[in-house]
Amino acid sequence: MDQIKGRLLVSCQASPGDPLEQTETIRRIALATVQGGAAGLRLNGCEHIAAVRQGTDLPIIGIEKQSMNGKIRITPDFASAAKLAAAGADIIALDCTNRIWPTGDAWQECIQRIHSELNLPVMADIATLDEAMAAAANGADMIGMTLNGYTEETRGNNSFSWQLLADLVQQSGKPIIAEGHITTPAEARRAIQNGAWSVVVGSAITRPGVITSRFVEAMTPQISKAPAIGVDIGGTFVKAGIVDREGCVSFVNRLPTGASEGQAAIAAATAQTIENVLAAASKEGIHPVGLGIASAGAIDASRGIVFAATDNLPGWTGFDLRTFAQERFSLPTYFNNDAHAAALAELYFGLGRELSDFVALTIGTGIGGGVVSGGKLIRGQHGFAGTIGHQTIRFDGLACNCGRFGCLEAYVSAAALVREYAVLADIRMEQNRTAISITVEAQAQAVLEISRLASAGDPSALKAYSNLAGYLAEGVANIFNMLDPEMVIISGGLVEGYSQFVSDVGKKTTDLLHFGARRTPRVQLATSTQYAGIQGASASVFEVL
Numbered sequence: 001m002d003q004i005k006g007r008l009l010v011s012c013q014a015s016p017g018d019p020l021e022q023t024e025t026i027r028r029i030a031l032a033t034v035q036g037g038a039a040g041l042r043l044n045g046c047e048h049i050a051a052v053r054q055g056t057d058l059p060i061i062g063i064e065k066q067s068m069n070g071k072i073r074i075t076p077d078f079a080s081a082a083k084l085a086a087a088g089a090d091i092i093a094l095d096c097t098n099r100i101w102p103t104g105d106a107w108q109e110c111i112q113r114i115h116s117e118l119n120l121p122v123m124a125d126i127a128t129l130d131e132a133m134a135a136a137a138n139g140a141d142m143i144g145m146t147l148n149g150y151t152e153e154t155r156g157n158n159s160f161s162w163q164l165l166a167d168l169v170q171q172s173g174k175p176i177i178a179e180g181h182i183t184t185p186a187e188a189r190r191a192i193q194n195g196a197w198s199v200v201v202g203s204a205i206t207r208p209g210v211i212t213s214r215f216v217e218a219m220t221p222q223i224s225k226a227p228a229i230g231v232d233i234g235g236t237f238v239k240a241g242i243v244d245r246e247g248c249v250s251f252v253n254r255l256p257t258g259a260s261e262g263q264a265a266i267a268a269a270t271a272q273t274i275e276n277v278l279a280a281a282s283k284e285g286i287h288p289v290g291l292g293i294a295s296a297g298a299i300d301a302s303r304g305i306v307f308a309a310t311d312n313l314p315g316w317t318g319f320d321l322r323t324f325a326q327e328r329f330s331l332p333t334y335f336n337n338d339a340h341a342a343a344l345a346e347l348y349f350g351l352g353r354e355l356s357d358f359v360a361l362t363i364g365t366g367i368g369g370g371v372v373s374g375g376k377l378i379r380g381q382h383g384f385a386g387t388i389g390h391q392t393i394r395f396d397g398l399a400c401n402c403g404r405f406g407c408l409e410a411y412v413s414a415a416a417l418v419r420e421y422a423v424l425a426d427i428r429m430e431q432n433r434t435a436i437s438i439t440v441e442a443q444a445q446a447v448l449e450i451s452r453l454a455s456a457g458d459p460s461a462l463k464a465y466s467n468l469a470g471y472l473a474e475g476v477a478n479i480f481n482m483l484d485p486e487m488v489i490i491s492g493g494l495v496e497g498y499s500q501f502v503s504d505v506g507k508k509t510t511d512l513l514h515f516g517a518r519r520t521p522r523v524q525l526a527t528s529t530q531y532a533g534i535q536g537a538s539a540s541v542f543e544v545l
Helices: 023-035 046-053 078-087 107-118 129-137 162-171 185-193 208-219 221-225 263-283 321-328 338-349 414-432 440-455 459-483 500-512 532-544
Strands: 008-012 040-044 060-063 065-068 071-074 091-095 122-125 142-144 176-179 198-201 228-233 237-243 249-256 291-295 298-300 305-308 333-337 358-363 367-373 376-378 487-491 523-525
Touching: 008 023, 023 040, 023 046, 040 046, 046 060, 046 078, 060 078, 071 091, 078 091, 078 107, 091 107, 107 122, 122 129, 129 142, 129 162, 162 176, 176 185, 185 198, 228 263, 228 338, 228 532, 237 263, 237 532, 249 263, 249 532, 263 321, 291 321, 291 338, 291 532, 298 333, 305 321, 321 333, 333 338, 333 532, 338 358, 338 367, 338 376, 338 532, 358 459, 367 459, 414 440, 414 459, 440 459, 440 500, 459 487, 459 500, 500 523
Parallel strands: 008 040, 008 198, 040 060, 060 091, 091 122, 122 142, 142 176, 176 198, 228 291, 291 333, 358 487, 487 523
Antiparallel strands: 065 071, 228 237, 237 249, 298 305, 358 367, 367 376
């Protein structure tokens, strides 16, 4: 501890897929920082620690990163800590946040065993003051601010928290290691002046890709920070709004699509909605950097053409969205279908921010899907990728609007829920002489009513949702067997009023899934807002820029 007091420690790590992610490369980087004057190192993994230990006797903070469902836990159990010690680590860092982990050892237990069995000090990696105080009370030898900004509770903290440092120095009674979001020598010096015991710097020193991206962003600030305008063309309304880089939506405008009047009316409503948003934003000095358009149907994103429209938008097939936008708005414009936009909304602003591979399902009139692999949306040649609703779950089953029989969409949709409930309610009516009439013509209102009844415990409504959950679970199990994603995320009008439906789908999927007990599928309700279409459309702008 005396050796590192007031000094710089360098974290030498590389993310999966980074060209630097090789032991020999990490060893050379680490020794180069030692030559530059680093007083210690922070290294991930026994192999890297052992290799670097051969070239230096400086203190090494050892960690073992474990990835689970898109989240990273630092040194999840005592066995990992023991291996780090054997490899040559002098200090063991532990994840001491409040996050709940289904596997591994409790960090409190790890601290005790590291002290008693390994005779090494422990650095508690935390995100908040409360976590730091708990770690101090349980015997941590030093507190690292490493995870501030990386947990759900602290998400959005994208710079070093000077207030947290001050609170930790004043209240914890432990040496504080300033780490996370320190990017300049001036910030490192300030941290020491404000009471930090040591400073750990990683990406700003050791990762050329990150350093390069900062230069690029600094040279193009007008692009990197400006918002986008997102447009969602649906069968009933066209909605548009300004979206910032955090996904916040403002200046929302909504007009009837006028779909029954055909292509010209849809285009006119879309143009007017965009113009209204641009005019309102301009009055506040806000000028979007790009325009994203999401529409129902299959969208050829590369050409900006509606490849195939749904029946909700008659005459929309073949419409040239790119020419339409270029003739009216002087903005770079990008295109997606509405289901892909919902997936992008989750990828950039929802649960998908911590995932690399997931599938997003939107369930309403039908089932739309978006597949994200390696952090990228898969669109397909003509925009049809993710057409989950037209997988067959019943050969020679119910007729589907695509012309085939037994598609998942024929069994899971607003119309399907109304149909299931109507049958069950009629059976109950014969027995009890009471029922609520549900008409197919009022599908949207009917779904809201059925979801209300289900939440109130109505047997017929509960059974209708349960039946649909069983059908959907068959499709979701197919998704897990085919793609093995980290998560399936479900949204849409069918589930918004009765969230228990998603939990039921997850349970039924586990029963159906091959090795389901050993790889419990994560099926969760989407976190994107009611403006997911707008958010996702704008995300296609951010994705490129």
